[in-house]
Amino acid sequence: MSATLDATHSIRPRYIPGYAIRDDVSAESRRKGFADVEGWGNVSVLQNAGTTLKVERGKTIFRDGDLAEFSYRVIGGAVRLCKLFPDGRRQIVDFCLPGDFFGFGSPDEYALTAEAVSDATVIRYSRKHIEHLGRVSPDFRDHLMALLHRGLSSAQNHLFMLGRQTVKERVTSFLLMMLDRQGRAGENGDRLDLPMGRQDIADYLGLTIETVCRALSDLKRNGAIKAPGTREIVVTNATLLRATAEGDA
Numbered sequence: 001m002s003a004t005l006d007a008t009h010s011i012r013p014r015y016i017p018g019y020a021i022r023d024d025v026s027a028e029s030r031r032k033g034f035a036d037v038e039g040w041g042n043v044s045v046l047q048n049a050g051t052t053l054k055v056e057r058g059k060t061i062f063r064d065g066d067l068a069e070f071s072y073r074v075i076g077g078a079v080r081l082c083k084l085f086p087d088g089r090r091q092i093v094d095f096c097l098p099g100d101f102f103g104f105g106s107p108d109e110y111a112l113t114a115e116a117v118s119d120a121t122v123i124r125y126s127r128k129h130i131e132h133l134g135r136v137s138p139d140f141r142d143h144l145m146a147l148l149h150r151g152l153s154s155a156q157n158h159l160f161m162l163g164r165q166t167v168k169e170r171v172t173s174f175l176l177m178m179l180d181r182q183g184r185a186g187e188n189g190d191r192l193d194l195p196m197g198r199q200d201i202a203d204y205l206g207l208t209i210e211t212v213c214r215a216l217s218d219l220k221r222n223g224a225i226k227a228p229g230t231r232e233i234v235v236t237n238a239t240l241l242r243a244t245a246e247g248d249a
Contacts, residue, residue, distance in 0.1 A: 077120030078195035
């Protein structure tokens, strides 16, 4: 099934993953048949169970306070999870990339707002269907519990970053995190494609956009990275980049 969502809304180095639940499927899960043949790490019992949604850039998937009727998985593009404050401020809690689950484990209402960072494709699963699968399949229930535990650990790491890391450590840790999530080791010559802009990065790191831009300029001036485009980063000195993330540079 497919549909269009049309809602609108008025540690190696100490890299910090976030609140989205990432399914890095273990060998045991694969042996039990929980990985799909396309390599998304999807559990087989979820195949053909959801609705595919096309979400335009900037559109809202769900809002903080909405009834948590669905869970989601990104299969294309990127989604941000954020908290919006009455005075216009925004704290981004995580970026969901292809393969990431979000909305799982929510109580009766969503605690965050989910928005498309770029044009995105997501699969939407009924919460009732997920709960039913958890009741009838112990393996599936254990799999979801493992994902939720990883999500909690990631959330704790994010809080550590916001409370304890310096500006340079936050920015370089973010770059290393994104490289890792795109399957790159963070070595010299590795290219990072950022789906989000500088303001999104600032709102994730708890910084101003000017501070993020200055930190990136410092990394370029020091020879750790170069930026061929506004959303492209190339690692030119991996040793320096990692040392900066660790607070040793």
